[in-house]
Amino acid sequence: MRIGVTSVFVDDQDRALGFYVDVLGFQVKDRVPLGEFDWLTLVSPADVEGTQLLLEPDQHPAARAYKSALSADGIPVMSFAVDDVENEYRRLQERGVVFTQAPTVSGPVVTAVCDDTCGNLLQLVSPVRAGA
Template identity: 50%
Template sequence: MIKIYVTSVPVQDQEKAFQFYTEKLGFIKKTDVPVGEYRWLTLVSPNEQNGVELLLEPMAFTPAREYQKALKEAGIPWTSFMVDDLKKEYERLKALGVQFIMEPKEVGPTMIAVLDDTCGNNIQLAEML
């Protein structure tokens, strides 16, 4: 059986991303290992500390930077995170100064919103209704 162990989000600055994803979004550090000039820096949900890890992937590869920029400019989220109560999470994050490019709205059986992670990505938040 295959399962997801690590997924990644590309970031322009690992330390800035670490601050945003922990202080604003609430993830916690799982792994932080120096790898040359970068780090193998992963985060997990505090409720699923043995679950899927989110790698803050440094943008050291030019085609990856171009792809990230194209997605951002098109308003397309890099990835999506699930939340239990989107309206509550939206208000919490707005109070912390997080910028949203799309406020919560119902789309089929979900409610979604899209935020700017300050590191080059749009990130979607979703709640199953």
């Protein structure tokens, strides 16, 4: 058994697509129109056959309450592994990404938290570099 698809609730699929593809660097795996919304999945270009991220509309009231509560408490909804959080932090800041937490050492990892423009906080994580 393995994880095939995981989802993040978004308030606007097109805006989310722009952020996750144009800013973060994911690529579209599937985009299937299903009435008002699409089945819209993304993958990492480094693992195109890996886990898919579904940009799922947050139309259900529970989804909106979930997102709002997590964000209000500063809790990321998802964590993305990167090679170097400090470099990714700088790159994304240059692209206008808003961070709620600058790179912070937390034991064996460095984390940073940003806003995805769609109501979610995302955590970036990498191992602490030697000598850091």
